Amino acid sequence: MKISVVIPANNEMHAIRDVVRSCRAYCQEVIVVDDGSTDDTAQVSRTAGAKVIRNAANCGLVKSTRLGLRVASGDKWCGWYIHQYRASNHSSERGRNHSRLEIFL
Numbered sequence: 001m002k003i004s005v006v007i008p009a010n011n012e013m014h015a016i017r018d019v020v021r022s023c024r025a026y027c028q029e030v031i032v033v034d035d036g037s038t039d040d041t042a043q044v045s046r047t048a049g050a051k052v053i054r055n056a057a058n059c060g061l062v063k064s065t066r067l068g069l070r071v072a073s074g075d076k077w078c079g080w081y082i083h084q085y086r087a088s089n090h091s092s093e094r095g096r097n098h099s100r101l102e103i104f105l
Contacts, residue, residue: 001074001075001076002028002029002073002074002075002076003026003027003028003029003074003075003076003077003078004027004028004029004030004031004072004073004074004076004077004078005023005027005029005030005031005077005078005079005080006031006033006065006068006069006072006077006078006079006080007019007020007023007030007031007032007033007045007050007068007079007080007081008032008033008035008061008064008065008068008079008081009032009033009034009035009037009041009045010034010035010036010037010041010058011037011038011039011041012037012039012041013037013039013040013041013043013044016032016041016044016045016048016050017044017045017047017048019080020032020045020048020049020050021048021049023080024048024049024050027074027078028074029051029072029073029074030049030050030051031050031051031052031053031068031071031072032045032050032051032052032053032068033052033053033054033055033064033065033067033068034052034053034054034055035055035058035059035060035061035064036055036056036057036058036059042054051071053067053068053071055067061081065079
């Protein structure tokens with residue numbers, strides 16, 4: 001059974017490498033849909049081993065996920081969302097960006 005994972009991403013060059021590498025350990029196909037990023041998200045994803053689809057402009061999470069699913073060749077698939085948030089509760093973390101990952105099946 002071939003498993004595909006779809007990862008919509010926008011300006012995630014600092015987080016995407018580890019996400020792609022983690023997914024590749026468990027899935028046969030990793031697809032990153034670069035949703036109009038202005039950084040090197042697409043290149044970092046490709047270098048980490050993902051198949052990359054690039055939206056010219058930001059289309060949003062749902063459309064990007066659907067685009068990735070249309071090209072996924074796996075028998076089963078899952079999605080992996082990267083959410084950026086800014087820490088504000090702890091003084092030592094205040095103002096720093098962090099990534100939180102969510103998987104859906």
